[in-house]
Amino acid sequence: MGKLDFHLLLLTIYFFFTIALSGSGHHNQQFNEAKNYEGSSDLVNLEYHMGPVLASPIHLYTIWYGHWNPTHQSIIRDFLLSLSSSSSSSSSSYPSVADWWRTIRLYTDQTGANITGDIVLSGEFYDTWYSHGASLTRLTIQSIIKTAVSAYPKALPLNSYNGLYLVLTSSDVKVQDFCRAVCGFHYFTFPAIVGVTVPYAWVGYSGIQCPGICAYPFAWPNNSGRPPPGTNGGNSKIMGAPNGDAGADGMISVIAHELAEVSSNPLVNAWYAGDDPTAPTEIADLCVGVYGSGGGGGYVGKVYRDSWGNGYNVNGVKGRRFLVQWVWDPIRRRCFGPNAMD
Ligand SMILES: *[C@@H]1O[C@H](CO)[C@@H](O)[C@H](O)[C@H]1NC(C)=O
Numbered sequence: 477m478g479k480l481d482f483h484l485l486l487l488t489i490y491f492f493f494t495i496a497l498s499g500s501g502h503h504n505q506q507f508n509e510a511k512n513y514e515g516s517s518d519l520v521n522l523e524y525h526m527g528p529v530l531a532s533p534i535h536l537y538t539i540w541y542g543h544w545n546p547t548h549q550s551i552i553r554d555f556l557l558s559l560s561s562s563s564s565s566s567s568s569s570y571p572s573v574a575d576w577w578r579t580i581r582l583y584t585d586q587t588g589a590n591i592t593g594d595i596v597l598s599g600e601f602y603d604t605w606y607s608h609g610a611s612l613t614r615l616t617i618q619s620i621i622k623t624a625v626s627a628y629p630k631a632l633p634l635n636s637y638n639g640l641y642l643v644l645t646s647s648d649v650k651v652q653d654f655c656r657a658v659c660g661f662h663y664f665t666f667p668a669i670v671g672v673t674v675p676y677a678w679v680g681y682s683g684i685q686c687p688g689i690c691a692y693p694f695a696w697p698n699n700s701g702r703p704p705p706g707t708n709g710g711n712s713k714i715m716g717a718p719n720g721d722a723g724a725d726g727m728i729s730v731i732a733h734e735l736a737e738v739s740s741n742p743l744v745n746a747w748y749a750g751d752d753p754t755a756p757t758e759i760a761d762l763c764v765g766v767y768g769s770g771g772g773g774g775y776v777g778k779v780y781r782d783s784w785g786n787g788y789n790v791n792g793v794k795g796r797r798f799l800v801q802w803v804w805d806p807i808r809r810r811c812f813g814p815n816a817m818d
Pocket residue numbers: 578581582583584590806807
């Protein structure tokens with residue numbers, strides 16, 4: 477639920493293989509279906525289910541769980557600092573991370589209130605002592621939040637009005653379903669564990685455990701039977717990470733994915749497609765693997781290259797560059813990002 481579901485990505489890659497291995501014929505049908513999210517709205521039945529969206533300015537609290545490399549932390553922190561239109565419009569050139577967030581702001585609740593463009597990094601907590609061990613269930617993530625908001629002396633505030641908690645686990649932490657079914661997920665806390673209901677997201681550092689699955693497209697499964705995807709056509713070289721670390725740069729897109737979905741579906745009763753609220757297809761699920769125009773079916777789409785050839789599609793604070801997947805645009809009715817060519 478609200479997870480970054482890699483079934484969709486793997487499905488997309490599968491279709492690519494299918495087409496690559498067997499040529500045209502009836503498989504083209506499947507290929508087009510996998511790609512179709514970008515080009516057509518016919519198959520997408522995204523609906524609003526009357527629940528709230530994150531319309532108030534978001535106070536984002538980051539919980540660093542485990543032992544983190546400070547370089548990786550600053551890449552991720554700079555991405556979070558780039559989200560807000562107020563903090564980054566002056567310092568980041570177009571297309572910026574905040575420009576990417578504009579698509580998410582197009583979603584409203586039943587009062588007509590849009591998702592906010594204000595995302596303030598309001599606190600960070602360092603759980604360096606692995607308070608709940610190095611092997612976590614999905615539910616334990618809520619206990620980690622509880623620990624962070626009850627710590628002494630430097631607890632995070634328990635902000636049930638406009639708080640959003642982001643739990644990031646280090647390379648050595650195992651999380652239920654991590655690397656197998658999910659790279660991240662979002663949900664809301666239960667009062668019995670945390671005291672109140674607040675939205676949260678979790679994303680794991682995949683650089684050691686499963687870069688080929690969760691740090692796409694900067695890594696690629698060795699056993700996939702084909703070379704890594706090129707970015708702009710036939711180039712089969714793996715795409716370089718814009719901040720130098722496939723794990724951290726890959727996490728950025730997963731974090732972006734989860735923040736987009738938790739904002740548009742914080743209590744899992746607002747924006748999603750499909751009839752099953754326990755397995756909703758949300759606004760970023762519809763665009764997994766798409767980072768630029770023409771993306772889909774194993775091709776990331778048209779993205780920029782820096783002078784070292786690394787791929788990116790948005791600019792952030794302090795001259796940073798990031799590669800973030802696109803999200804579903806409710807007005808254009810297709811996947812969209814600010815680096816679109818059309
Ligand atoms: C709010 O959402 C509506 C409907 O999608 C959109 O037309 C409008 O431009 C949005 N406002 C902002 C500030 O994004």
